Amino acid sequence: MKNLLESLHSVLAKNVLGDKQYESRYKGFIGELSFQEWLSNYRGSATVFTGGYLLPRTVGSRSIEQPIYFTISPDSPQEYIQIYNYLNHLPCDSMYFINWNNEVSFSRWHSYEDVLEGVTLQVPDLNVFKFDPINSKFISIPFSEFLNLFPLKQNRTHSRAIPSSVIEKWHRKMSSYEYKHVLDLYVQRLIFDGYIGYSREHGIPSDIDAIIYSKKLKTYALLEIKEKDKSKRPPQGFGMDVERIADLSKLKSSTRFPIYYIVRQIDNQKDRNFLSWKIIELDNFKKNLASSMIQGGSGMGFENGQYPTQICPYEYFKDLK
Template sequence: MNDLLVALHNVLCKNVLGDKQYESRYKGFIGELSFQEWLNNNRRSATVFTGGYLLPRNTGSRSIQQPVYFTISSDEPHKYIHIYSYLNNIPCESMYFINWNDESNFSEWDSSDRILDGIKLQIPNFNVFKFDPSNLNFISIPFNDFLNLFPLKQNRTPSRAIPSSVIEKWHRKMSSYEYKHVLDLYVQRLIFDGYIGYSREHGIPSDIDAIIYSEKLKTYALLEIKEKDKSKRPPQGFGMDVERITDLSKLKSSIGLPIYYIVRQIDNQKDRNFLSWKIIELDNFKKNLAKSTIQGGSGMGFENGQYPTQICPYEYFKDLK
């Protein structure tokens, strides 16, 4: 596990502005990995699909504006045909599936020091497929055809060094999760942060954290998963970035699938002890939002930026059991 966590750190540290953004990445990972554990323990019969990335080619464009959509998964792409036919209604400029081979050991993977200028990274065998919406199938293409959608950066914002104490803290937290889930996370970040984020121009990215199929409802649902504590000032509850609310609303209206906001509730920002899982459907969340906004966390952005956030009171969230 340690070699894998070092590799994950190496991929991330070059594509964040500094330690605050580095920690934001890991906070997001903890929420998603914890939810995978919850599913394994409580919903073994659930059919869960890997979420994908929405990445416009034009610098400054938001994720919902003619994005390139791609999934990075060890699943077989044909299982995702129905999901892709829904998501193509966004509409997407083009859609891809990057399938990687999880049958060989991480230690046996090829390595390269050309992705991140001298940092050696382990690379699995993978194949890239382009989705053909007219025939509802996937067509094999060279990886470079996908990469070259995004032009090479002419200038790169330098990242600040990450303190060793911060690296060690998140290594400790991550080491408690299942190896296969951390491995899957590494491959996703290898492609998103390594091959694309570090050296390629693109618009404002977002992702779908997970996609689930409900046998009861006979439909797919998209999941937005976050780790949060209750807001300090009234109304106490859980918030979301205003622009993210807008993007998710457009996503839902385009594809016609339900979106659920899932919160891994923690006690506070410092200790981050788990309290409970909460869930709310996007329309119910929006209907009960406080009119006023508060300044949210900077996440992956600049620390002195403005990130207006709206809060939905705690009582509208249900327990996820």
Template sequence: MDKIQLLEFLHTLVSHNVISQNAYKCRYDGFNGELDFICWLKKHRPSIKYASGGTFIPLVKTDNSFEDSVYFTVAPREESFVECQLEKVSLLSLKGQYLFTYDPYEPWSSWSNFSISSESGSIEFSIPSSFSVQKYNSHKHEFELSDIEQFLLQVGFSPYFRCTVDIPDGLKQKYIEKLSSYSTEELLSLYLTRFVFDGLCGLGNGRGAPLDIDFFVQRKTGGWCILEVKEKDKSKRKDPPPGFGMDVRRIKSLLELESKLDLSAYYLVRHINDQKSRNFIDWRIINMKKFDARASKLPVQGGVGMGRSGSDNPTRICEFSEFAKLY
């Protein structure tokens, strides 16, 4: 097993769980922004701790990501802030909280296989033999041992790929080459997170609209905050003035998370020059309460993003000057 094989698995998972080539590109641009931030953090703020975020998945068809939802996070065994994270989100994910763990140093020779059925036949993935799941008991404040089969039984999901998007080989190879520059450690974390989200809890399960938290980052004072990371270029509109946007639903969700979890939320932008070459310029950051206060009150129509062509995507734009530069 090497980085290229991990990225091949990742491609298979994503291509079976997006609705268009554009959605595939948006997903990968998002991966790049998150992975690059980890590199920046390790280089420029090595003393600051960070923790993997997690995902709310409604078990019923709904646009409310917290309705009848479970929450899961994937983390190596030694990662901090896990129990506190699951305790906090238990206020919103009333159907349960799950922690998937693994040994990041397990040799690839001991990995095991996991098959997921599809319309064209069974697709086989490799996962660490150490990959396991625990359910958090928020009443007893302790973890209960479980396994993938029990997890699927409890959430009522049955892994199955119903369809796939035809991704040109050139586009696939472009992103494999781009992401292969990151460490095996980070690519493994990304792959296993997507294995749970796209593989075990994929689109074929009739789930509701999911909501993910990108990162939790520890402040110098010891407290933690929520970080939403996006890779964006400045908007081209004159009214509202050029800046960075966020869709209305995401703004509402982040503000609700900030309130319910009692953690400040920040919007971090990997500022790039344009949509085509996507060359890095700098990092820009803003507190979500400030974003909400300063952003345009009247939404504009944003890009298609992960949605279907012609879908409604109301977006509020906050002027570029409101974002602080991250040094």
């Protein structure tokens, strides 16, 4: 686990502005990894699919504006054909599936020095497929063809050094999660932050945290997963960035998939002790939003940026059981 976490750190540290954004990344990872383990323990029969990334090619474009959609997963792309047929209703430029080989141990992966300047990284065998929506099938292509969708950066933004105390704190937290889930996370970030984010131009990204198929409802559902504490000012509840609400609304209207907002509730921002899992459907969340807006956290953005957020009161969220 130690070598894996050091590699994950190397990828992230090169593609964030500084320690605040570095910590925001890890806070997001904790919510998603915790949910994966909750699913394993309580919903073993659920059919769970890896979510994908929405990444426009044009700098400044929002994620829903002619994005490249791609999934990074050890799963077979054939399992995702029906999902891609639905997602094809989005205004995507094109769609891809990046399959990686999880049958070879991390220590035996290829070592490359050309992904990040001055860093040697372990890279698994990768097979890339482009989705053909007309014939509803995946076509094998070179990885370079996928990467070349995004032009090389002329100038890279140099990130600030991450304090060792911050690195050690998040390594301790991450060590408690299953190795296979952390390994999957590393490959996701290797491609998104390493191959693309560090070296290539792109628009504003977003992602689908997970996709679940419900046999009862006979439909797929998209999940938005966050770790949050209750907002401090009335109405107390859980919020979401207004631009993210707009993007999720477009995602739902295009795919017709229900979208669920899942919150890993914690006690406060400092201690971050787990309290409970909460869930709400996107339409119910939007219907009960407070009209007033608050300034949300900067997340991966600039610390002095404006990030208007709307709050849905706590009582509208249900316990996830």
